Amino acid sequence: MSRKRIGYFENKQDPENICSRCRMCELICAFQHHAVGNPRRARIQVITLGQGEDIPVTCLNCKDPPCMNICPTGSLHRPEPEGMVRVQEDLCIGCAMCVNACPVGAMTLDPVEGLAIKCDLCQRDPQCILYCPAKVLKLTDAGQTARHRMKGYAKFLQIAGEES
Amino acid sequence: MSVFAGGYAGQILYVNLSEGSFQKKILERDFALKYIGGRGFSSKILWEELKPGVDPFSGENIVVLASGPLNGTPTPSASRLTVAAKSPLTGALGDANSGGYWAPELKYAGFDAIVVKGISPEPVYLWVEDGKAELRKAKHLWGLGIHAVGERLKEEIDDDTIHICAIGPGGENRVRFACVLTDGESAGGRCGIGAVMGAKRLKAVVVRGSRDVGIADPQRFKATLDLYRQTLEGEAWTETLRRLGTPNLVVHRQKLGIWGAKNFQRGTIEGWEKISGEAFREKFLHKVLGCMGCLVRCRRYSVISAGPLAPTYTKGPEYDTINGLGAKPYITDPAVILRAQYLCDDYGIDAQTAGSSIAMAMELYERGILKKEQVDGPELVFGNGEALLHFIEKISYRQGFGDLLAEGTKIMGERLNAGYYAIHVKGLEVDATDPRGYVTRALTYSVSTRGSCHLRGFPYIDEFITPEEAEVFFGTPAVSRLEALEGKGKMVAWSEDWVTLADLAGVCKFAWYRSRNFPMLIKRGLELMNEILAATTGLPFSPETLLRCGERVYNVEKLFNLREGFGRQADYPPQRFFNEEIPDGPAKGAKLSREEYDRVLDDYYEARGWDKKTGQPSQQKLRSLGLE
Numbered sequence: 001m002s003r004k005r006i007g008y009f010e011n012k013q014d015p016e017n018i019c020s021r022c023r024m025c026e027l028i029c030a031f032q033h034h035a036v037g038n039p040r041r042a043r044i045q046v047i048t049l050g051q052g053e054d055i056p057v058t059c060l061n062c063k064d065p066p067c068m069n070i071c072p073t074g075s076l077h078r079p080e081p082e083g084m085v086r087v088q089e090d091l092c093i094g095c096a097m098c099v100n101a102c103p104v105g106a107m108t109l110d111p112v113e114g115l116a117i118k119c120d121l122c123q124r125d126p127q128c129i130l131y132c133p134a135k136v137l138k139l140t141d142a143g144q145t146a147r148h149r150m151k152g153y154a155k156f157l158q159i160a161g162e163e164s
Numbered sequence: 165m166s167v168f169a170g171g172y173a174g175q176i177l178y179v180n181l182s183e184g185s186f187q188k189k190i191l192e193r194d195f196a197l198k199y200i201g202g203r204g205f206s207s208k209i210l211w212e213e214l215k216p217g218v219d220p221f222s223g224e225n226i227v228v229l230a231s232g233p234l235n236g237t238p239t240p241s242a243s244r245l246t247v248a249a250k251s252p253l254t255g256a257l258g259d260a261n262s263g264g265y266w267a268p269e270l271k272y273a274g275f276d277a278i279v280v281k282g283i284s285p286e287p288v289y290l291w292v293e294d295g296k297a298e299l300r301k302a303k304h305l306w307g308l309g310i311h312a313v314g315e316r317l318k319e320e321i322d323d324d325t326i327h328i329c330a331i332g333p334g335g336e337n338r339v340r341f342a343c344v345l346t347d348g349e350s351a352g353g354r355c356g357i358g359a360v361m362g363a364k365r366l367k368a369v370v371v372r373g374s375r376d377v378g379i380a381d382p383q384r385f386k387a388t389l390d391l392y393r394q395t396l397e398g399e400a401w402t403e404t405l406r407r408l409g410t411p412n413l414v415v416h417r418q419k420l421g422i423w424g425a426k427n428f429q430r431g432t433i434e435g436w437e438k439i440s441g442e443a444f445r446e447k448f449l450h451k452v453l454g455c456m457g458c459l460v461r462c463r464r465y466s467v468i469s470a471g472p473l474a475p476t477y478t479k480g481p482e483y484d485t486i487n488g489l490g491a492k493p494y495i496t497d498p499a500v501i502l503r504a505q506y507l508c509d510d511y512g513i514d515a516q517t518a519g520s521s522i523a524m525a526m527e528l529y530e531r532g533i534l535k536k537e538q539v540d541g542p543e544l545v546f547g548n549g550e551a552l553l554h555f556i557e558k559i560s561y562r563q564g565f566g567d568l569l570a571e572g573t574k575i576m577g578e579r580l581n582a583g584y585y586a587i588h589v590k591g592l593e594v595d596a597t598d599p600r601g602y603v604t605r606a607l608t609y610s611v612s613t614r615g616s617c618h619l620r621g622f623p624y625i626d627e628f629i630t631p632e633e634a635e636v637f638f639g640t641p642a643v644s645r646l647e648a649l650e651g652k653g654k655m656v657a658w659s660e661d662w663v664t665l666a667d668l669a670g671v672c673k674f675a676w677y678r679s680r681n682f683p684m685l686i687k688r689g690l691e692l693m694n695e696i697l698a699a700t701t702g703l704p705f706s707p708e709t710l711l712r713c714g715e716r717v718y719n720v721e722k723l724f725n726l727r728e729g730f731g732r733q734a735d736y737p738p739q740r741f742f743n744e745e746i747p748d749g750p751a752k753g754a755k756l757s758r759e760e761y762d763r764v765l766d767d768y769y770e771a772r773g774w775d776k777k778t779g780q781p782s783q784q785k786l787r788s789l790g791l792e
Binding site for chain 2: 015016018020021022023024027028030031034035036037038039040041048051052111112131133134
């Protein structure tokens with residue numbers, strides 16, 4: 001049971017280990033998929049929230065993916081049971097229903113081709129992870145994310161205890 | 165369609181604000197081959213299209229915003245934008261360079277450069293998107309600080325992915341050293357380009373684009389990208405930059421005693437530990453930032469969360485702002501420096517010249533040349549942070565004594581008959597360090613084609629080059645000896661040609677053109693740069709032709725300045741550096757010798773093929789560069 005996705009893991013205690021907004025993930029993603037420079041074609045986007053907060057966002061690889069469920073042509077499909085939903089380009093009509101359906105905005109229309117694009121984990125070798133200088137992107141799944149959160153919480157409990 | 169296989173958008177946007185008209189010009193292949201981009205484009209366009217002697221604030225002046233061929237590709241640190249015009253601060257060629265995200269976005273929006281002429285009858289901003297452009301009313305933005313302009317435009321356009329190059333009140337009020345800021349963070353600081361935009365009533369240039377920046381040979385590109393990444397791994401300089409940012413240099417300046425503190429009356433700073441890279445990291449650093457595609461990440465994001473100046477959220481500090489707003493006015497309260505930088509950014513004035521002007525006035529006040537009744541506000545004495553913050557605002561609105569400070573040190577010196585205390589070259593204030601004791605630094609700062617600048621060349625080569633390398637590259641092993649003069653003119657000229665490539669390609673000098681290992685300078689700045697430029701554009705560049713491009717641009721800039729009357733006499737450091745010794749610290753006793761300086765300047769002119777009396781490039785030199 002392991003639906004892999006790109007997760008964001010920062011360490012607030014280490015100013016070098018937080019998203020630095022360099023957008024290398026966007027650049028290398030678009031390059032990997034289209035061999036060009038164009039971050040609007042990237043499957044991962046750095047969202048700037050202000051006051052020094054920036055967070056990269058991409059596909060969560062849902063169990064019951066609304067993008068695939070709503071796709072009217074069957075373009076969006078899941079070739080492997082736990083794998084990423086993929087776009088079959090010759091079936092995609094660029095209707096953007098998947099864009100509306102995705103709860104986190106990870107489905108977008110390619111601004112050049114007009115068809116749906118989404119993270120495909122670069123055939124198991126995600127380039128964003130490889131090139132991220134802050135090393136905040138990791139291949140993860142819900143189980144690992146939960147474990148990571150639990151560790152953070154456990155450390156808090158270790159210091160503060162349940163009562164505080 | 166573009167004639168280029170990659171890298172270039174293929175067209176330059178011309179805007180006439182007086183007429184409200186636009187023109188798109190095809191970017192010619194030959195032009196790209198000779199000038200590459202960025203500062204190469206802007207300097208050539210200004211030289212060719214500006215009439216000599218124009219008033220920088222008139223409609224005849226031209227603002228150029230130029231990207232390079234690597235902007236928009238995943239080339240690491242290809243974030244840099246050149247903004248240029250005839251400088252209202254110096255009257256010479258003016259340009260400034262900023263990081264951030266704007267230059268890549270200009271490419272995605274379909275243009276390599278924007279050339280702005282004329283004066284708009286009312287405040288406007290320029291909107292550029294996917295090959296289209298329009299002028300939009302900006303009356304509601306006029307008067308706003310740069311941060312507010314950004315928020316307002318993002319709200320209005322309902323998109324947080326637009327990128328904004330804006331001016332603040334400083335530019336509107338024609339402060340001679342008003343800057344532009346991209347996205348409220350990245351200053352194209354020097355030479356007053358923001359004031360020229362203000363005079364044109366151009367509040368901002370806003371870009372948004374979704375076009376591809378092509379890459380001619382993706383495989384070669386990727387291989388070069390990976391080779392470049394390898395050069396950063398474990399490199400001490402890169403790690404220091406990431407950990408401390410440019411403020412890492414604070415300890416270096418103190419150790420060598422070359423701060424130029426108190427308007428160059430001191431070499432060291434008492435209490436410097438409070439404003440060191442370590443101190444800023446400890447107290448204020450929220451996180452490190454990277455400009456577009458940067459793997460080094462030297463930029464800081466800082467927060468003042470306690471005390472009277474809280475809350476302040478700001479990028480920075482940089483070494484240069486600590487120098488300008490700390491060392492020069494002799495302020496060692498780090499929160500005041502950060503706040504001062506934030507204000508300079510919001511008002512849109514150059515922190516370095518602002519600090520220099522205020523520091524010069526402090527000296528004049530302490531010497532009694534400026535009288536109390538001439539100077540309104542908190543007492544203008546060294547170390548008074550309240551005065552610094554006060555006068556930054558007064559400068560920006562040209563109120564009271566701020567009106568004179570807003571002229572910069574050269575004009576202030578002329579008005580007060582105190583030019584000796586104006587520490588500038590060609591009207592641009594000396595930044596970064598005190599070059600006394602380092603004649604090659606003094607030479608680099610002084611021959612710089614935009615006025616005093618520590619980034620125009622790379623004079624530090626003699627600190628680490630081996631005698632063998634020196635022999636091969638500069639024809640004499642003497643270049644490897646710090647105290648030797650022989651070959652230094654040639655070394656400085658070479659370093660200018662070489663480091664200029666960063667400004668042409670659109671990359672950051674810290675990420676590509678810094679190392680204390682000469683073979684690494686060659687590898688990154690010339691070999692890998694050539695590889696990535698060739699892979700991106702498909703143009704037949706070579707390391708040799710690239711250096712010729714750097715030389716060509718430097719010569720064009722020299723021709724521009726000669727035409728404006730800046731001859732040999734304008735290539736000298738300020739008097740103070742010849743007359744007065746550094747009075748304290750490790751560099752105590754250091755000053756420049758006129759004889760030595762004359763000699764390296766002669767040597768430099770000779771290496772450049774320029775006439776020793778006039779600085780005029782020889783016909784032969786111009787012919788060889790295709791500039792006749």
